[in-house]
Structure formats: structure tokens, C-alpha cells
Amino acid sequence: MNHPEPTLQARGLECVRSDSLLFSDLNLSVKAGQVLQIEGPNGSGKTSLLRILAGLTPPNEGEVLWRGENIARRRSAFLSEVAYLGHQLGLKADLSVEENLRLSLALSGLSFSPASLAEALQTVGLTGREETPARALSAGQRQRITLARLILSSATLWILDEPFTALDSSGVSLVEAMLKSHLNRGGLAVLTSHQTVRLDGGLIKLALA
Amino acid sequence: MIGPFFALLKRDLLLAFRHRGELANPLLFFLIVVTLYPLGVSPDEALLRKIAPGVIWIAALLAALYSLENMFRSDFDDGSLEQMALSPYPLSLLVLAKVLAHWLVSGLPMLLLAPLLAMFLAMPAPAMTVLELTLLIGTPLLSLIGSIGVALTVGLRRGGILLTLLVLPLYIPVLIFATNAVSAAAAGLSVTGQLYFLAAMLVLALTLVPLATAAALRISLS
Numbered sequence: 001m002n003h004p005e006p007t008l009q010a011r012g013l014e015c016v017r018s019d020s021l022l023f024s025d026l027n028l029s030v031k032a033g034q035v036l037q038i039e040g041p042n043g044s045g046k047t048s049l050l051r052i053l054a055g056l057t058p059p060n061e062g063e064v065l066w067r068g069e070n071i072a073r074r075r076s077a078f079l080s081e082v083a084y085l086g087h088q089l090g091l092k093a094d095l096s097v098e099e100n101l102r103l104s105l106a107l108s109g110l111s112f113s114p115a116s117l118a119e120a121l122q123t124v125g126l127t128g129r130e131e132t133p134a135r136a137l138s139a140g141q142r143q144r145i146t147l148a149r150l151i152l153s154s155a156t157l158w159i160l161d162e163p164f165t166a167l168d169s170s171g172v173s174l175v176e177a178m179l180k181s182h183l184n185r186g187g188l189a190v191l192t193s194h195q196t197v198r199l200d201g202g203l204i205k206l207a208l209a
Numbered sequence: 210m211i212g213p214f215f216a217l218l219k220r221d222l223l224l225a226f227r228h229r230g231e232l233a234n235p236l237l238f239f240l241i242v243v244t245l246y247p248l249g250v251s252p253d254e255a256l257l258r259k260i261a262p263g264v265i266w267i268a269a270l271l272a273a274l275y276s277l278e279n280m281f282r283s284d285f286d287d288g289s290l291e292q293m294a295l296s297p298y299p300l301s302l303l304v305l306a307k308v309l310a311h312w313l314v315s316g317l318p319m320l321l322l323a324p325l326l327a328m329f330l331a332m333p334a335p336a337m338t339v340l341e342l343t344l345l346i347g348t349p350l351l352s353l354i355g356s357i358g359v360a361l362t363v364g365l366r367r368g369g370i371l372l373t374l375l376v377l378p379l380y381i382p383v384l385i386f387a388t389n390a391v392s393a394a395a396a397g398l399s400v401t402g403q404l405y406f407l408a409a410m411l412v413l414a415l416t417l418v419p420l421a422t423a424a425a426l427r428i429s430l431s
Binding site: 056057058076077079088089102103104106107 | 212213216217219220223224227228283286287288289291292293294295296297298299303430431
């Protein structure tokens, strides 16, 4: 049933936001083991493009294909393989780190053991913060919760909108390391960032005007 | 399929519990509006008994309207709603969980408070039973219908007035049938017709509203 290779393709995408054309006839293709970095000045439609690729916004023209099939037609199969990290982190300030993770993963029908939670939190540098409410954490630490969500989600396609914003230099190398191991596992990722992403290979770029 | 439903329900109840203060606002509003009537209009028992069904139901309707805005607001602001829309499970199922949570924290307490207020307005016992029945059927209906309006206006900066304009006309039939049933019960008449009608509306809303609200949320998010 599934296309053997996980690939994300877009054909002839067009996006119009408040009466101005952001991009038109945009084509892209990302294969397993590749990271697509979308570059462009502010307001060039990077976030809009990511939202279209995640299926949050329908494009004005064109289509997005996952494993060769239109994502609008095979929505639930597509979404079960995607992890999206947006500008808003999707965390509840009044819930603890563990509650936040448990609930957001439950939305995808996933759960995790205390051991894998501890491991994920150790990877992102939040060891021992299971019970801390998200409200009490700094912006960078909250961003790290969403990174833990990414680790626990086991999604094939990562769509990351400015994943480096609130992070310090160790956080940046953490995301890069996570991307590397994600690619080694046969995953793929699309991200926007103004920073140079240091990967050993597999980085392709797309510039929006 | 049922796992995400209960996870979301549990999350919303947990959040509501941690924000008890906000939770109490619509309830206090309900309580205050009803208790002001005997003081402001007249303490005359015959008059109060006559207007009691209307007073309680109007207060319940306004309190429900007042509590609606919070249904999706914080989830929209912090990005949780985006994550819900990206769940591989049907958004309408998640919507139903949110509406149920909303009813449990806003409608159900009103249901528990109503007998006290009915006594306050000198309502006879048979009418009180029917009042409870209409609230039991009617308040989930208010939460359900309201969710469509909230979903449509959640993306707007000042959606409050628009929400009222959208939702209020749809609340009117509920109000008419519910108050009519309670008045009829007070007069010793049969109320099965009104109750069946309300129940039919609830069944209709339960089946159709989650789909409409999910579609509206997708529009607000895009």
C-alpha cells in the first residue's frame, strides 16, 4: 500500500496571503536521508510553505505528495508519519513536562515508558524536570520539550519551523545531532532557519524570493 | 480511536481544575443574575413562580455564552490546536472531547446549582424536576452549538461580539422549548412533546456539530 520510499514532493505550489502572491509554481522533492532547508527573507512565505507541506493550509494551486500520494486524500496515513514543530510550541503552561509530552503524543495515539521518557529528557538536557510545569521553564527549555516530543514521536518526516530560535549553542548542536541520527534512520526533514545547518551530508536548500 | 478522546478530555479537565478561579466566573454569573431577580423585581411569590423558568434559563444561556470563548482560545494561542489538527485521528472526535470537557465544567455545575435557585424563586416541585431535565438536555446542546461559533471566530482578534451574533439565534429554539416545558410542568400539563423535541435537537447536534466545528477549526487555522 505504501510507496516503498518515503519521499515528500510538491508540484506547482502557489500561495497567496492577504492578496499578495508569496510564491507560485514551486516544485520540490525530498528523499529519505535528506534535509531541505528553506531560506528566504522575512515574509517570503517560509512558514506558509511549511504549513502547506504539513497539510495545515491548503495551497491555492498545486499538490503535495507523500510517498507518491496526495496528502489531502490520504490525510490520516500521512499525519501518522509527520511531526510538525511550529512557531507556537503547542505546550500548556500549567501542565508539567511529562504531562505535556504524554498528552501531545496521545493525540497521535502514542505512549511511552518512563525509561524512554527519561532517555529523551536526558538527550535534550531536561533530566529531572518531569514534574516541572512548563510555565517555570525558560523559552529555550520549552523548545527542548518539543525536541523531546520529536524524539518520542518516531515520525518519519520532520517539519521544523525555525527550530534553532530560542536555543543556545549546545541546543543548536543538539538539533544538528538529532537531525543526523534521524537521517541515518531513513527519515527526512524540512526546516526553515537563518542559521547555517552543519550536517555531514544530505542537506539541500531552497531559496524563496 | 478512543485513546486520544480520553487523553484530551483528561487534559482539559486537569487544566480546568488548575484554573478553578476562571471556572467559577460563569457559575457566579449564573448565581448572581438569578438571585438578583427577587431583590430587583419583586419578592412576590406568585410573580416569581411565574417568571422562574425564564429567569433561570436566560441566566443559564448567558452563562453558557460567557464561558464559550475559552473553549478553543488558549489552545489556539499556544499552538495546541495546530497539534490537534495534525493528529491522524479525526478532528471531529477531538472536538467532541473538548465540548464534553466544556460541558462538564460549565453545564454540569449549573445543573447542580439549579434546584437551589428554583427553590429561591418558589418553583413548585414537579416543575423543578422538568427544569432539571431541560437543563440536562439543553446545556450540552448550548455547548455543542456554541462550539461552531467559537471555532469560526477563534482566529479573529475581537471575535466576542461576532460570536454572540452567530450563536444567539441558534440558542433561541432551545430557550423557547425549555422554558415552555418548565412553565407547562408548573401548570400541571404534559411536557413530553417539548422534551422529545429538545432530545431530538441534542441527537442531531451530537452527530452533526463535531463535523461542522472541525471544518470551522480547519478554516480558522489555515
